[in-house]
Amino acid sequence: MKLLPHPLLSLALALIWLLLNNSAAPGQLVLGLLLGWLIPLFTRAFWPDRVRIRRxxxxxxxxxxxxxxxxxxxxxxxxxxxxxxxxxxxxxxxxxxxxxxxxxxxxxxxxxxxxxxxxxxxxxxxxxxxxxxxxxxxxxxxxxxxxxxxxxxxxxxxxxxx
Amino acid sequence: MDLTEYLLSFLILAGAGFTFVGSLGLARLGDFYTRLHGPTKATTLGVGCLLVASSVYFSSRGDGISLHEVLVTLFLFITAPVSAHLLAKAALHLGLPARGGDGPPAP
Amino acid sequence: MLSLVIPIAFALVAGAAGLSFWRLLSGPSAPDRILALDTLYVNTIALLVLLGIHLSSALYFEAALLIALMGFVGTVALCKYLLRGDIIE
Structure with a gap:
């Protein structure tokens, strides 16, 4: 079991959280990164393949x-x-x-x-x-x-x- | 009368115009498959323009940058093709008639 | 200039909603009505965004986001119903 199964998804989720709150305050940033880490971890059964962007x-x-x-x-x-x-x-x-x-x-x-x-x-x-x-x-x-x-x-x- | 206001006016008019054209296509075209094109493309771009206008407007008022409209824009641009694809698939499944060409292929 | 442009935009979007509503009522087939409903959702988002600009209030953004979400889920559910004759399998 990997600790960070989908780095791209994590980044996207953190970004969406910041956009949703319309702020880049340090607290929101930490909360966004935390959600970006936890959500892919708990839903990894739905995402079997890792997305690879080659170019x-x-x-x-x-x-x-x-x-x-x-x-x-x-x-x-x-x-x-x-x-x-x-x-x-x-x-x-x-x-x-x-x-x-x-x-x-x-x-x-x-x-x-x-x-x-x-x-x-x-x-x-x-x-x-x-x-x-x-x-x-x-x-x-x-x-x-x-x-x-x-x-x-x-x-x-x-x-x-x- | 500065540049931002011109930009805003242009974006709002373009957005409203595209929204109207999209619904006009829905109302006046002949068969379901051609009607599908107006709302999926024109209306999505129209609302996208309006949301960008809203983002520019709230950013230009001096309370910091307002970017959460981008979220709705992105969401619309991701979901509109999915709805269109499903609607087209459902129409093919029901065997709705198509005008022109060879008609709809059998399911 | 904005005070001139916004009423025009309101009129255009309201006209668009009216045309979608006409298609919703007249059909003729089920996918047509679903498509009209979907367009009506998107037109409502446009109206809400315009209202937000008109009133200089960011409050309407959340409503627009919720309508976008619910509209998409509704359209997908209705399409699935047409495709399978059942929503929950």
């Missing part, structure tokens, strides 16, 4: 790209909502997955929901493909290629490269 720089760049894409995608979605609904070309797109870990797949699904006019709808039972609904995809192959190159490749590099 922090790639992750940071992905977060940057994601924030930019969220704004751009929203402007695009807003324009389509305000435009003529009959001119939209909604489509279901099947995206084959190269990712295997649960965390990476769920992060990819969340990313897809927040960005380029797509919502992830269903993960295949064998976890090899993700069904995605696109609001306006005249060319489904381009949407698929964009998702794979822009979001899946960095995620694979961060969480699954050896």
């Amino acid at each position: 922090p720089v790639v992750l940071l760049r992905l977060v940057g790209v994601l924030l930019y894409d969220i704004v751009v995608a929203n402007l695009a979605v807003a324009r389509r909502i305000l435009g003529d609904p009959e001119r939209l070309a909604p489509a279901f797109v099947e995206v084959p997955l190269d990712l295997t870990s649960d965390l990476a797949i769920s992060l990819l699904a969340n990313t897809i929901c927040l960005t380029p006019g797509t919502v992830s709808a269903r993960l295949a039972a064998d976890r090899r493909s993700l069904l995605v609904h696109a609001l306006d995809a005249p060319d489904p192959a381009a949407t698929r290629a964009q998702i794979k190159a822009r979001y899946e490749a960095p995620l694979k590099e961060v969480f699954e490269s050896c």
Whole structure:
């Protein structure tokens, strides 16, 4: 049994505690660190795998790209909502997955929901493909290629490269 | 009339505008799967903008920095995709009709 | 300038809540209504945050946080009900 099973989770919990109290007083800091230590310790049965971030720089760049894409995608979605609904070309797109870990797949699904006019709808039972609904995809192959190159490749590099 | 007030006005207007567009998409688009896009993206970003505006506003009043709005923003940005995914999954499960393309794939 | 912008923002967000409410009433399917309810939660958070700025009071933040939490849990529970026909398995 390890004393500090999930350092990243502990740090995140301490940070959330400080944000929740909206103060960085020494007392709150100690209490936050204490909670950050105790909660992962008592709930470690729920967290079997330790999260490993292999390339922090790639992750940071992905977060940057994601924030930019969220704004751009929203402007695009807003324009389509305000435009003529009959001119939209909604489509279901099947995206084959190269990712295997649960965390990476769920992060990819969340990313897809927040960005380029797509919502992830269903993960295949064998976890090899993700069904995605696109609001306006005249060319489904381009949407698929964009998702794979822009979001899946960095995620694979961060969480699954050896 | 300083810079903060311009920034605040911009953030509030952008946030309210995106929120409105999100609900407009929910009200006027044709089928469930396209309706799903408005609230998950536009509304989330809109409320995010409003929360950042609130953070800037309370920080600029001189009682120290106010960052707890970030918590709600983060929470919304994490949960909105999860709700959207579950709703889409439920709709596929029920076999709701989709307009355009090949229609929804069989469950 | 803020005194001019905030009423406009209130009007926009209230309009958004009205549109969501219309979708909640008109359906036509169960997922539509759940989606409308979820959007209504988020619109309420927006209204509360605007009210907090308007009244210069940080008190409304906790209410917004609670609505965000409860809204998410409610949406997930309702979706699970549609998917499985049961919430507690």
